[in-house]
Amino acid sequence: MVEIPDIGRHSAGTHGAGRAMSMSEAEDWFVREVLPLETQLMQFLRRSWRNPADIDDLCQDIYVRVFEAACEQIPHPVKPFVFATARNLLIDRARRAHVVRIEAVADPDALGLATEEPSADRTIIAREELRRLQVALDRIPQAYRDALLMKKVEGLSRREIAARLGISEQAVKYHIANAMYALADFVYSDRADLGDSP
Amino acid sequence: MSAEQSITARVARGQAAEWLERSVANDWGNEDQAALDAWLAAAPTNRVAYLRVKAAWNKADRLAALKLPLPRKAVPPVSAGMLPMLLRLAACFGLLAVIGLAALSFMTRSQAQTFATAIGGHKLIQLHDGSTIELNTNTSIAVNVTAGSRTVTIAKGEVYFQVHHDAARPFVVYAEGHRITDLGTKFLVRTHASGLEVALISGSARLDTPNAARKKSVLLKPGEVAVAKTGGISVAREPLGQLADRLAWRRGMLVFRHITLAEAAAEFNRYNSRKIVISNDIAGLKINGTFAKGSLDAFSRTAQYALGLHVAVLDSEIVLSR
Numbered sequence: 342m343v344e345i346p347d348i349g350r351h352s353a354g355t356h357g358a359g360r361a362m363s364m365s366e367a368e369d370w371f372v373r374e375v376l377p378l379e380t381q382l383m384q385f386l387r388r389s390w391r392n393p394a395d396i397d398d399l400c401q402d403i404y405v406r407v408f409e410a411a412c413e414q415i416p417h418p419v420k421p422f423v424f425a426t427a428r429n430l431l432i433d434r435a436r437r438a439h440v441v442r443i444e445a446v447a448d449p450d451a452l453g454l455a456t457e458e459p460s461a462d463r464t465i466i467a468r469e470e471l472r473r474l475q476v477a478l479d480r481i482p483q484a485y486r487d488a489l490l491m492k493k494v495e496g497l498s499r500r501e502i503a504a505r506l507g508i509s510e511q512a513v514k515y516h517i518a519n520a521m522y523a524l525a526d527f528v529y530s531d532r533a534d535l536g537d538s539p
Numbered sequence: 540m541s542a543e544q545s546i547t548a549r550v551a552r553g554q555a556a557e558w559l560e561r562s563v564a565n566d567w568g569n570e571d572q573a574a575l576d577a578w579l580a581a582a583p584t585n586r587v588a589y590l591r592v593k594a595a596w597n598k599a600d601r602l603a604a605l606k607l608p609l610p611r612k613a614v615p616p617v618s619a620g621m622l623p624m625l626l627r628l629a630a631c632f633g634l635l636a637v638i639g640l641a642a643l644s645f646m647t648r649s650q651a652q653t654f655a656t657a658i659g660g661h662k663l664i665q666l667h668d669g670s671t672i673e674l675n676t677n678t679s680i681a682v683n684v685t686a687g688s689r690t691v692t693i694a695k696g697e698v699y700f701q702v703h704h705d706a707a708r709p710f711v712v713y714a715e716g717h718r719i720t721d722l723g724t725k726f727l728v729r730t731h732a733s734g735l736e737v738a739l740i741s742g743s744a745r746l747d748t749p750n751a752a753r754k755k756s757v758l759l760k761p762g763e764v765a766v767a768k769t770g771g772i773s774v775a776r777e778p779l780g781q782l783a784d785r786l787a788w789r790r791g792m793l794v795f796r797h798i799t800l801a802e803a804a805a806e807f808n809r810y811n812s813r814k815i816v817i818s819n820d821i822a823g824l825k826i827n828g829t830f831a832k833g834s835l836d837a838f839s840r841t842a843q844y845a846l847g848l849h850v851a852v853l854d855s856e857i858v859l860s861r
Contacts, residue, residue, distance in 0.1 A: 371587070372594040401548035404587040474599060493599055495663050498565045498791045500831065514560055522556040525595035 367411040374419045375407055379529035382427060389431055399434070403427050477527030481520055484508075488516035489524070546584050554578070555588035559596060565790055651683040656696070659810045659833060661788070669703035670710065675729075675788050676810045676832070697729040699786060704742070717748040717767045726759070727785055734768035738777070738785055748772055793830050800824045800842070800859070811835055818860040821848060 382403065386396045406426050407416070416422035478486055487506060491497045499510045506513070558575050561567065579586045656662050656674045664672040666684060674680065678696025683689075687707070691698070693714035702710045704723035712719040714728055715735045724742030728735065737746055739759040747756045748767045757772050759765055762782065765774045784794035793810075795803045801822035804815040810832040824846060830838050835857055839850045842859050851858040 368586075368590055372590055376591060376594055397548040397552075401551060401584055401587065404591070405583045408587050408590075409583055489599075492563065493596075496789055498831070501791050514557075514564075518553075518556040518560040521559055521592050521596055522552060524599060525552070525556070525592040528595040528598055529591065 364412060367408060367415070370411055370415060371404075371408050375404065375423060376529050378420060378423055382423065383530050385424065385427060386431075390434075395434075399427075399430065403430055406430065473528055474524075477524055480527065481523050485516045485520035485523065488513055489520035492517055546582055548584075548588070551582070551584045551588035552592060555585065555592045558589060559592050563596075565792060651681040651692075653679065653681045655679040658812050661791070666703075668705060668708075671701045673699040673701075673789060675699070693728060693730060695730055697727070697788075699725075699727045699789060701725045702742075715767075716750055716769075717746060720745045720747070722758075727782075734766050736764065736766050738764045738782055740782055740786070746772060787829070788832060791832055793832050795826055795828050795830075797825050797827055800826055800846075803828075803838075804859075807832075807835065807838060812855075814856045815839070816856050816858045818858070821846070821859065821861060 379400065382400060383396065386399050387393065390396060390399060403423070403426050407423055410416055410422075410426070478489075481489065484506070488502050491502045491505065497505070499513045502513045502517075503510045506516075508516075558578060561571060562575065579589060654662060654664055654672075654674060656676060656678045658677045660674070660676055660678075662674040662678075664674070664682065666672070666682075666689070668689070670689070672680070672682065672691065675697035678698060679694040680696075680698060681692045681694070683691075689705075689708055689710040691700075691710075691712045693712065698712075700710075700712065700721070702721040702724055704710070704721060710721035712721075712728060714730055717735050719726070719728065719737055722743045722745060724744045725740040726742075726744050727738040727740065729738075730736075735748075737744070737759065739761055741761050743761075744759050745756065746759060746765050746767060748769075748771070749755060750769065753771045755771070757765060757774055759774070762776050762779055763774050764777050764782075765772050781796070784796060787794040788810075793803075793806055795806070799822060801817050803826055804817050807830075808814045813835060815835065815838070826841075826846070828838075828841060830841075839852070839857050839859065842848045843850045848859045848861060851860070
């Protein structure tokens with residue numbers, strides 16, 4: 342339907358520390374190893390930072406730092422690196438903002454977040470993802486959801502979706518973009534803020 | 540290390556979603572790709588936001604193959620037209636069990652279900668096993684799924700199959716006296732007046748034409764297009780790009796590459812009740828182009844301006860001449 346590189350696979354072999362990464366390798370790695378940590382990362386940020394309005398920006402800034410580091414060399418193991426990055430960023434911000442719950446920032450391990458745990462059975466992960474998708478769809482407003490399914494499942498064009506839903510092509514565009522935005526939040530953070538979206 | 544972002548997450552992610560929407564829309568070209576690349580390169584937060592929204596979108600591919608957890612004994616085709624939407628939504632709302640039972644009680648006497656599209660129609664049928672059957676314009680098929688077999692009979696038209704392979708339950712397509720057996724595959728089948736055309740997109744499939752005088756069976760590989768006639772099977776290879784053009788109807792488009800005006804008109808006429816008629820002296824003109832399948836206007840305008848033809852629009856037909 343849409344030509345997007347396969348990102349579900351595991352890279353061949355182990356990724357040893359210090360191996361130089363190409364941009365696309367870093368992208369694959371980021372999608373495969375880092376994004377799945379988002380739920381836990383957001384939990385950590387919510388516990389550690391007073392102002393909930395900053396959380397998305399903090400998460401995004403952590404991603405940028407992690408991704409840029411990966412373009413240089415791949416961090417290994419992944420999870421402690423991500424949470425150490427989170428911690429450092431919070432400390433930087435706390436110095437500027439003078440507000441932070443220092444105990445959480447100081448010790449992500451105390452939350453049981455920063456250690457590598459044995460990875461769950463792949464089928465359980467797959468089932469969990471499917472469940473999240475279903476829940477996500479359940480919560481996305483109907484108009485967005487209809488447009489999304491028509492695009493994703495039936496591969497219809499903007500024009501065809503517009504005709505079916507009786508809305509303008511411009512509206513279809515926004516419906517789908519909004520649905521994509523919400524979908525990403527649900528899939529990775531188990532929540533979405535639809536608000537006055539993009 | 541990295542400069543702190545002045546672009547908020549919301550802005551980056553919102554723009555990323557808009558870019559992704561554009562990239563999956565039908566009119567995505569090289570300039571669009573260049574603009575996207577520039578946007579991605581402009582700030583790392585853009586790239587990260589785009590990776591994230593794209594990865595979530597990719598995961599949602601599973602929606603397209605959502606397997607409903609029915610018992611395996613009777614596995615009916617789910618639906619056609621608007622019904623798949625309802626079922627998928629039902630799945631989202633956790634109504635699976637209820638629908639599953641209802642379907643099961645209906646299907647205790649397993650029988651073929653027929654599906655058809657009118658001229659210009661397009662329909663997606665989803666089977667419980669994750670396979671999909673996609674009907675192009677003016678097509679009619681019968682689907683029969685039982686515990687031990689999956690068969691589809693094409694009465695007329697064009698059908699795209701994406702088969703979830705199951706050695707224990709072969710997937711077999713019958714059309715015009717020929718038989719196609721799935722061996723884990725995506726393939727396109729089109730009935731012509733002169734014979735049956737099978738294009739293999741991925742995987743492999745076997746085409747049998749039991750009544751043929753010679754060349755009764757062939758194992759198809761990706762990129763191969765077989766034409767089965769009463770005389771036997773002939774196989775040609777096509778570049779994958781060209782094969783993708785054959786599937787453009789799934790996006791509501793028709794792609795013509797260096798074919799005659801007469802062939803293009805015949806193709807258009809499959810999708811529209813108002814027919815394009817071409818005078819003989821111009822039938823051999825070669826054209827290229829991509830058109831929405833219903834846009835007779837765009838086609839005749841192109842003919843008018845690009846080829847300098849005269850266009851007469853009548854009630855039931857559009858006549859192109861010099």
